[in-house]
Amino acid sequence: MTELIEQPPLTLAAEARAALGKRNLVLIGLMGAGKSAIGRMTAQALGIPFVDSDHEIERVSRMSIPDLFATYGEAEFRALETRVIKRLLRSGPRVVSTGGGAYINENTRRHIKRGGLTVWLKADLDVLWERVSKRDTRPLLKTENPRQTLENLMNTRYPIYAEAEVTVISRDVRKETMVDEVLAAIAATRKT
Ligand SMILES: Nc1ncnc2c1ncn2[C@@H]1O[C@H](COP(=O)(O)OP(=O)(O)OP(=O)(O)O)[C@@H](O)[C@H]1O
Ligand SMILES: O=C(O)C1=C[C@@H](O)[C@@H](O)[C@H](O)C1
Numbered sequence: 001m002t003e004l005i006e007q008p009p010l011t012l013a014a015e016a017r018a019a020l021g022k023r024n025l026v027l028i029g030l031m032g033a034g035k036s037a038i039g040r041m042t043a044q045a046l047g048i049p050f051v052d053s054d055h056e057i058e059r060v061s062r063m064s065i066p067d068l069f070a071t072y073g074e075a076e077f078r079a080l081e082t083r084v085i086k087r088l089l090r091s092g093p094r095v096v097s098t099g100g101g102a103y104i105n106e107n108t109r110r111h112i113k114r115g116g117l118t119v120w121l122k123a124d125l126d127v128l129w130e131r132v133s134k135r136d137t138r139p140l141l142k143t144e145n146p147r148q149t150l151e152n153l154m155n156t157r158y159p160i161y162a163e164a165e166v167t168v169i170s171r172d173v174r175k176e177t178m179v180d181e182v183l184a185a186i187a188a189t190r191k192t
């Protein structure tokens with residue numbers, strides 16, 4: 001007689017991990033959405049490596065992002081960003097947190113779409129502004145009215161970020177809650 005052994009239910013992280021398979025998890029969204037912070041914690045929960053494209057760019061160029069923008073300009077920065085992200089996506093599964101403009105660049109977006117499951121951390125202007133106004137390390141926000149600049153970026157970029165397979169609303173809740181929502185959204189991609 002065969003005995004039915006009941007399996008314990010998978011944890012949320014295990015379900016998400018199974019849904020991800022060999023794919024990378026790529027986090028996209030505007031500055032301050034939480035890609036780096038939530039990405040790192042999500043990788044830990046999934047038990048896979050974490051990489052942040054902004055950090056990797058700074059490591060390989062041995063320059064800070066503000067210095068790269070000031071010395072070489074945005075176009076050169078974007079070309080470097082494309083190369084770095086293409087390489088980071090090569091050996092999955094990993095969590096890859098991207099810089100805010102990465103997915104907006106057509107070339108980089110093509111690599112990201114091929115290279116993994118994309119999650120857009122979508123936040124409203126007040127949440128983003130509250131977070132980014134604490135530090136002035138973002139070259140694109142060095143304008144006369146940075147809040148307005150951020151709003152303009154939302155208007156132009158949100159229709160493009162919306163191409164992501166998964167959207168999770170980023171807001172001021174505990175980071176652990178955000179991670180659980182990201183995991184649940186990944187797990188749900190297998191059920192739909
Ligand atoms: N759910 C949250 N609640 C409170 N603070 C948060 C939350 N998520 C992120 N933060 C904080 O907001 C700030 C910005 O987050 P983070 O650096 O992860 O954003 P980012 O999307 O990586 O931005 P960038 O594109 O500039 O790299 C950090 O100080 C982070 O700790
Ligand atoms: O939104 C953007 O275009 C940027 C966001 C940051 O993560 C950095 O990649 C850089 O400051 C550009």
Ligand SMILES: [Mg+2]
Pocket residue numbers: 035036037052054097098099
């Ligand atoms: Mg970041």
